[in-house]
Amino acid sequence: MKRTAFVTGGGQGIGRGIVETLVAQGWRVLALDRDKDALRELASAYPAESLLTIGADVASERGIASAFDRLDKWQKRHGDAVGLDLLVNNAGIADPHCGPIEKLSLAKWRTWIDSHLTGAFLCTRAAVPRLRKRDGASIVNMASTRAFQSEPDTEAYAASKGALVAFTHALAISEGPAIRANVICPGWIETAQYKKAAERSEPKHRKIDNTQHPVGRIGTPDDIAQAVLYLADATFVTGQTFIVDGGMTRKMIYAE
Numbered sequence: 001m002k003r004t005a006f007v008t009g010g011g012q013g014i015g016r017g018i019v020e021t022l023v024a025q026g027w028r029v030l031a032l033d034r035d036k037d038a039l040r041e042l043a044s045a046y047p048a049e050s051l052l053t054i055g056a057d058v059a060s061e062r063g064i065a066s067a068f069d070r071l072d073k074w075q076k077r078h079g080d081a082v083g084l085d086l087l088v089n090n091a092g093i094a095d096p097h098c099g100p101i102e103k104l105s106l107a108k109w110r111t112w113i114d115s116h117l118t119g120a121f122l123c124t125r126a127a128v129p130r131l132r133k134r135d136g137a138s139i140v141n142m143a144s145t146r147a148f149q150s151e152p153d154t155e156a157y158a159a160s161k162g163a164l165v166a167f168t169h170a171l172a173i174s175e176g177p178a179i180r181a182n183v184i185c186p187g188w189i190e191t192a193q194y195k196k197a198a199e200r201s202e203p204k205h206r207k208i209d210n211t212q213h214p215v216g217r218i219g220t221p222d223d224i225a226q227a228v229l230y231l232a233d234a235t236f237v238t239g240q241t242f243i244v245d246g247g248m249t250r251k252m253i254y255a256e
Helices: 013-024 034-045 061-077 106-131 154-174 207-211 221-233
Strands: 005-010 028-033 051-055 086-089 137-142 181-186 241-244
Touching: 005 013, 005 034, 005 061, 013 028, 013 034, 013 086, 013 221, 028 034, 034 051, 051 061, 051 086, 051 181, 061 106, 086 106, 086 221, 106 137, 106 154, 106 181, 137 154, 137 221, 154 181, 154 241
Parallel strands: 005 028, 005 086, 028 051, 086 137, 137 181, 181 241
Antiparallel strands: none
């Protein structure tokens, strides 16, 4: 029986990189995203028994319930027992800038919180009974280095990502030992080549963009996907926060 993963925000960017890596490693993957065009493009590249794509908003309780029902039916159709080995809560508004706090509406604030935190809650709530059916199952939440450091006018994004870090260690305690939970905090990850074809572009970076990273380069979605693969198999690791940023947050920066 193949291992099965559920990846949110799987149509583009980091999520797409995770989906492609898992499929290449022999997993069955359900990729969920709001962008149906991106999902159609992704689905066309893989056989139906390896990848199921579903268009839905992670903040929709009904949409998430329907997606997990479709996951169960997909597994049965391909002869697998119902269950889940890995949940990757990756979806969320990518733009961190919400504007000055005094001008931030409650509705706009909730948009950020729902896309990152509420979506992770809804998916996790639905996934837990299925994860308990498999040995070594795990949850990987996608936060950000912005959970620990900020630019101006990013309160909603930072709050949602910081909350995911806390949500993760709470899950690890509540759901262990049956389910492990860890969180990845990406730094600067270039996703221009992982967008749908209509929006794809060749990234252009200055020399300093690369050299300000101690490893000498900007990150790629594959860097995050490799961390996900590690956590899927790291049976003695839970409740941990993994910063994957090329060392950038360890570098002291002084204004000149």
